[in-house]
Amino acid sequence: MFDTLFSLDILQATLRMATPLFLAALGGLFSERSGVVNIALEGLMLLGAFFAAVGSYFTGNPWLGVLTAMIVSALFAGIHALVSIRYKADQVVSGTALNLLAGGLTVFLLNVIFNTSGTSPNVPKLPTWLWFNPIVYIGLVLVIIVHYIIWYTPFGLRIRSVGEHPMAADTVGINVYTLRYICVILSGVFAGLAGADLAIGELSIFRQGMSGGRGFIALAALIFGKWTPLGALGASLLFGYAQAAQMRLIGFSIPSEFIEMIPYIVTMVALAGVVGRSTPPAAVGKPYEKGNR
Amino acid sequence: MKRYFKLIALILVFTFVVSLGLMGCAKKEEPKKEEPKKEEPAPAETKKPKVGIVLSSGGKGDKSFNDAALRGLDMAKAEGIIDDYHYTEPPDISKDEESLRFYAEEGYDLVIGVGFMMETAMKNVAEEFSKTNFAIIDAVVDKPNVASLVFKEEEGSFLAGALAAMITTSKMPMANDQKVVGFVGGMDMPLIHKFQGGFEQGVKYIDDSIQVIAKYAGTEPSAFNDPPKGKELAKAEIEAGADVIYHASGGTGAGVFEAAEENNIYAIGVDSDQNWMKPGFIIASMLKKVDVAVFETTKAVAENRFKAGVQVFDTKADGVGLTDLENLTVVEKQAKEAGDITDEQLNKIKEMKDSMPQEFKEKIKEIREKIISGEIKVIDVTAKK
Numbered sequence: 095m096f097d098t099l100f101s102l103d104i105l106q107a108t109l110r111m112a113t114p115l116f117l118a119a120l121g122g123l124f125s126e127r128s129g130v131v132n133i134a135l136e137g138l139m140l141l142g143a144f145f146a147a148v149g150s151y152f153t154g155n156p157w158l159g160v161l162t163a164m165i166v167s168a169l170f171a172g173i174h175a176l177v178s179i180r181y182k183a184d185q186v187v188s189g190t191a192l193n194l195l196a197g198g199l200t201v202f203l204l205n206v207i208f209n210t211s212g213t214s215p216n217v218p219k220l221p222t223w224l225w226f227n228p229i230v231y232i233g234l235v236l237v238i239i240v241h242y243i244i245w246y247t248p249f250g251l252r253i254r255s256v257g258e259h260p261m262a263a264d265t266v267g268i269n270v271y272t273l274r275y276i277c278v279i280l281s282g283v284f285a286g287l288a289g290a291d292l293a294i295g296e297l298s299i300f301r302q303g304m305s306g307g308r309g310f311i312a313l314a315a316l317i318f319g320k321w322t323p324l325g326a327l328g329a330s331l332l333f334g335y336a337q338a339a340q341m342r343l344i345g346f347s348i349p350s351e352f353i354e355m356i357p358y359i360v361t362m363v364a365l366a367g368v369v370g371r372s373t374p375p376a377a378v379g380k381p382y383e384k385g386n387r
Numbered sequence: 388m389k390r391y392f393k394l395i396a397l398i399l400v401f402t403f404v405v406s407l408g409l410m411g412c413a414k415k416e417e418p419k420k421e422e423p424k425k426e427e428p429a430p431a432e433t434k435k436p437k438v439g440i441v442l443s444s445g446g447k448g449d450k451s452f453n454d455a456a457l458r459g460l461d462m463a464k465a466e467g468i469i470d471d472y473h474y475t476e477p478p479d480i481s482k483d484e485e486s487l488r489f490y491a492e493e494g495y496d497l498v499i500g501v502g503f504m505m506e507t508a509m510k511n512v513a514e515e516f517s518k519t520n521f522a523i524i525d526a527v528v529d530k531p532n533v534a535s536l537v538f539k540e541e542e543g544s545f546l547a548g549a550l551a552a553m554i555t556t557s558k559m560p561m562a563n564d565q566k567v568v569g570f571v572g573g574m575d576m577p578l579i580h581k582f583q584g585g586f587e588q589g590v591k592y593i594d595d596s597i598q599v600i601a602k603y604a605g606t607e608p609s610a611f612n613d614p615p616k617g618k619e620l621a622k623a624e625i626e627a628g629a630d631v632i633y634h635a636s637g638g639t640g641a642g643v644f645e646a647a648e649e650n651n652i653y654a655i656g657v658d659s660d661q662n663w664m665k666p667g668f669i670i671a672s673m674l675k676k677v678d679v680a681v682f683e684t685t686k687a688v689a690e691n692r693f694k695a696g697v698q699v700f701d702t703k704a705d706g707v708g709l710t711d712l713e714n715l716t717v718v719e720k721q722a723k724e725a726g727d728i729t730d731e732q733l734n735k736i737k738e739m740k741d742s743m744p745q746e747f748k749e750k751i752k753e754i755r756e757k758i759i760s761g762e763i764k765v766i767d768v769t770a771k772k
Contacts, residue, residue, distance in 0.1 A: 103626045107619060114615075198478075201446070210448020211476055213614075213638050215727055216664070222649075292615050297645050301638045302446070303612040341602060341623040350575075351606055 112334030113230045114288040118312035119326035121284030128277035129257040129377040133189035136309025137196030142167040142289020144200040147300035151217040156294045163290040164283045171282025182381035219298035227295035241323040257375035260382040314357040318364045320372045436688045438472040439490030443502030446476040451658040456501045459681025468689045484508035491516040497688045522684045535697045536680040541585030543673040543707030545765045548589020551631040553747045566597045569624035573611040573636035575603040577769040582635035584768030600624045604639045617642025625650045663722035666732035672710045703759045712748045
């Protein structure tokens with residue numbers, strides 16, 4: 095049993111399952127670090143998966159599918175940005191609306207484009223490089239890049255300041271609105287990439303509702319990872335490993351429901367501060383009103 | 388500038404509202420459109436019934452269960468038994484009752500509910516509209532106006548199990564040395580346990596020493612829509628030595644097929660003929676002939692001999708079975724004609740069928756006959772003693 099739990103196979107499965115999680119979590123990180131709650135990751139991921147399949151189907155080139163996914167998800171994230179930054183709507187409500195929209199829109203478009211509400215036809219998928227599809231490697235590199243951006247560049251400092259104390263940032267000349275727009279749209283790009291990983295990285299189809307709650311687990315990973323890129327990666331790997339292990343333990347089985355609860359339980363534990371409190375950016379969820387105190 | 392923003396906002400709000408509306412009702416074809424054309428008088432005695440069907444999760448195009456039900460109605464349409472039919476895809480099970488009631492209210496002659504999850508909804512609506520004929524698939528609703536169409540999934544799965552067992556112990560190109568086969572289920576619940584139970588019995592019938600690894604994608608209906616998870620489950624089984632995997636997991640099965648292709652093993656499809664979904668990797672599919680059941684029921688209504696009560700579709704009634712192991716099937720050829728697969732892929736399906744030793748095909752036929760004659764008794768593991 096011990097060798098199953100530390101085999102190469104299980105480590106590969108862990109990384110495969112963690113990839114869509116940490117990619118979406120990186121997207122959420124940009125958005126939330128800049129002060130905008132983004133629970134729409136789930137819907138953005140689903141849209142990404144759908145448009146990755148569509149792009150790949152019509153161009154015959156999966157890379158263009160990836161590109162389509164990132165662009166379309168960015169556009170939809172733009173809606174969230176507009177509603178919550180420009181119109182100062184409740185960010186959770188806007189995100190929820192986007193999730194519902196994604197669920198309905200993808201099925202509707204499946205009907206329009208493929209005349210089905212279930213599974214798309216087979217589409218060209220990304221190649222496998224050594225062990226994984228390219229998005230896995232790209233994702234790992236992105237973790238490093240985002241880590242660098244957030245902690246070691248002026249841009250990252252600005253993002254953090256806008257999320258912690260937008261008024262202070264404004265008084266030193268940072269454009270709070272522009273920065274938040276950029277960050278929310280970036281979250282769409284990342285979530286779209288996560289969706290592409292599901293649809294044409296791991297599989298070669300789109301299936302209605304195929305994101306299967308991964309966007310919410312990504313959010314949990316972000317919180318458990320204390321809103322840091324490396325933390326989110328670690329949390330995603332932990333969740334992925336728990337699942338991979340559960341799938342391989344036979345006879346000695348832990349109920350799968352329990353494994354599925356882990357992300358949510360650790361999130362609550364982290365927020366409650368049992369082991370090293372996880373504190374969100376101070377201004378997260380609050381629309382910024384110029385000149386307000 | 389400000390004006391433009393207002394405009395954009397308006398458009399966005401509009402899109403939101405419309406899209407939300409679409410989720411619920413766009414898929415509902417309004418029956419009002421239907422204007423019974425009276426051009427050609429139908430054969431004297433048979434009146435053409437109005438049929439409404441409520442699909443379950445997965446909806447039209449699931450390449451499995453719902454599609455089979457719709458195919459049954461298409462068959463009825465092609466034979467002139469009905470003029471047309473209408474279908475609804477409720478966004479979630481809480482809307483099932485509403486959808487069923489809608490057709491009953493509109494005076495449809497036959498209202499079909501697809502799937503066990505509609506059991507309660509069907510019970511309520513059937514009680515309310517005692518003059519309407521109802522049919523439900525995969526569940527038993529004990530009402531005088533409901534036909535309950537149930538299948539012996541365990542018998543079809545038994546055949547799938549026997550085939551899997553013969554392949555894993557064979558020298559077929561993608562079989563390995565280990566005596567292990569796999570099963571991937573969708574939602575962990577009694578209906579799917581029937582598939583698993585039959586499959587395991589079929590495997591053990593051939594060789595008692597073969598190990599069956601069974602895994603489920605989850606405990607909620609969404610477990611039928613999670614192909615990424617299906618792939619991971621199949622991969623875990625392949626790592627443990629499985630070289631044939633049977634799935635009963637709806638849309639999740641697409642992930643199982645993906646894993647079969649990546650790791651060069653055999654998969655067995657379910658409900659409809661899925662052999663063309665990954666040509667060359669799906670050796671057979673267990674057919675659950677929902678189309679036949681729906682067709683027969685529609686025909687019965689048209690001929691005024693609708694019968695309520697439980698109707699069992701078993702091997703004997705040709706309600707369950709395996710796809711043709713010898714020749715290309717109609718569905719496979721259709722997939723080619725529709726452009727879903729290429730000529731080359733169609734050949735791959737044929738080649739795979741040819742690669743199977745003749746004695747396996749004979750053995751499956753023999754087992755099938757033994758099930759029909761009652762010599763082999765397949766146990767429904769979910770049945771109460």
